[in-house]
Amino acid sequence: MLKPVPLHADPGFGIYVHWPFCLAKCPYCDFNSHVRSEAVDEKRFVAAIAAELRHRASLTKDRVVRSVYFGGGTPSLMRASSVAAILEEIARLWPHAPAVEVTLEANPSSVEAGRFRDYRAAGVNRVSIGVQSFNDTDLKMLGRLHNAAEARAALDVASSVFERYTFDLIYARPQQGLNAWKAELKAALARVRDHLSLYQLTIEPDTIFEKLYKAGKLPMPDADTGRAFWDVTQELTYAAGLPAYEVSNHACPGAESRHNLIYWRYGEYVGVGPGAHGRIMTPHGRRAQATERHPEMWLTVVETDGQALVENEILSSEEQGDEFLLMGLRLSEGIEPARFEAVAGKRLDPDRIASLVSEGMVEVTPSGRLRVSADGFPVLDAVVADLAA
Numbered sequence: 001m002l003k004p005v006p007l008h009a010d011p012g013f014g015i016y017v018h019w020p021f022c023l024a025k026c027p028y029c030d031f032n033s034h035v036r037s038e039a040v041d042e043k044r045f046v047a048a049i050a051a052e053l054r055h056r057a058s059l060t061k062d063r064v065v066r067s068v069y070f071g072g073g074t075p076s077l078m079r080a081s082s083v084a085a086i087l088e089e090i091a092r093l094w095p096h097a098p099a100v101e102v103t104l105e106a107n108p109s110s111v112e113a114g115r116f117r118d119y120r121a122a123g124v125n126r127v128s129i130g131v132q133s134f135n136d137t138d139l140k141m142l143g144r145l146h147n148a149a150e151a152r153a154a155l156d157v158a159s160s161v162f163e164r165y166t167f168d169l170i171y172a173r174p175q176q177g178l179n180a181w182k183a184e185l186k187a188a189l190a191r192v193r194d195h196l197s198l199y200q201l202t203i204e205p206d207t208i209f210e211k212l213y214k215a216g217k218l219p220m221p222d223a224d225t226g227r228a229f230w231d232v233t234q235e236l237t238y239a240a241g242l243p244a245y246e247v248s249n250h251a252c253p254g255a256e257s258r259h260n261l262i263y264w265r266y267g268e269y270v271g272v273g274p275g276a277h278g279r280i281m282t283p284h285g286r287r288a289q290a291t292e293r294h295p296e297m298w299l300t301v302v303e304t305d306g307q308a309l310v311e312n313e314i315l316s317s318e319e320q321g322d323e324f325l326l327m328g329l330r331l332s333e334g335i336e337p338a339r340f341e342a343v344a345g346k347r348l349d350p351d352r353i354a355s356l357v358s359e360g361m362v363e364v365t366p367s368g369r370l371r372v373s374a375d376g377f378p379v380l381d382a383v384v385a386d387l388a389a
Contacts, residue, residue, distance in 0.1 A: 012268075014263075015067070016278070017071070018032065020033055021035070021077055026144065066259075067258050103126040103259055106154075107144075116162070172221050174218055193255075196237070197248055245333070266324050271291065287312060317345040
């Protein structure tokens with residue numbers, strides 16, 4: 001069993017690698033993902049990722065890598081040899097902490113699951129599988145290319161290959177009944193080892209689902225029904241020994257996503273690949289970075305300039321404070337007000353805290369940490385906005 005990362009430890013340093021390509025664009029997805037009718041020149045893209053890694057290493061010379069995360073898009077469309085080459089470049093550029101977490105997102109198709117052993121040999125030690133549903137009708141509605149049987153088979157393979165794996169489900173889907181979700185979640189929990197991500201479906205801007213919703217062709221649960229879905233999700237996962245450690249993520253103690261904890265605890269990370277984001281500390285302050293989103297444009301710029309940053313700005317104290325609250329209050333452990341003061345250069349308003357405590361939205365722990373309550377989590381954005389005002 002892994003030991004939990006101590007609350008007061010350095011949040012750490014991680015590396016995010018974005019592989020932007022997918023076989024199909026899911027109608028609910030607003031990520032930087034792209035479908036190509038012709039084969040991707042994987043060798044060129046991997047070489048460009050290596051070039052960006054070298055550029056970021058020059059800016060973070062004294063960092064120790066705690067985690068590497070391959071996200072997308074669909075990183076499991078990459079050859080295992082490509083993953084190995086990227087990991088070898090990372091190992092050459094930065095020292096590693098003991099037991100580095102290396103996660104790769106994967107779809108549960110039989111082809112991609114068939115690569116799991118090769119990914120393990122390449123250095124991946126954790127996979128995150130985009131199951132989304134165990135209902136074939138809903139999988140089609142969600143635009144997924146796998147079926148429920150393939151999802152179950154992929155989880156079986158992951159269980160046999162990796163000590164650590166997780167998978168995603170989407171709930172509160174159009175026309176989904178609460179009892180149907182209970183049954184699906186119970187079946188999912190029977191396949192969980194120690195981590196599960198559960199996302200309540202939201203309508204994101206510039207997606208196919210947004211167009212359907214605005215046209216009245218996508219019925220969504222009302223607020224009360226959405227809250228009922230949330231409540232039953234928390235009840236069942238808690239009873240199964242996987243309480244929420246973050247708004248949408250559940251784990252046994254010690255099995256939390258170490259990479260995502262770096263984000264949520266406001267650590268440092270570099271992002272490489274099209275549309276990747278990063279946050280690093282420099283002598284002048286905390287810097288927000290983002291790369292060119294369009295894959296082929298990103299590739300051309302990297303091959304010309306060695307990197308493709310389109311954003312590389314120093315964040316103001318106020319911006320850092322807002323980010324710190326937005327990320328840290330997602331966690332059930334909450335935040336240390338003293339660290340907020342160090343980051344933002346100001347104290348949280350004690351009157352606002354007292355008001356939110358009286359409303360049952362936040363809690364102050366015996367150790368002085370500030371965290372969102374069980375009643376506050378379903379309206380987290382409003383709580384954060386109130387504290388940040």
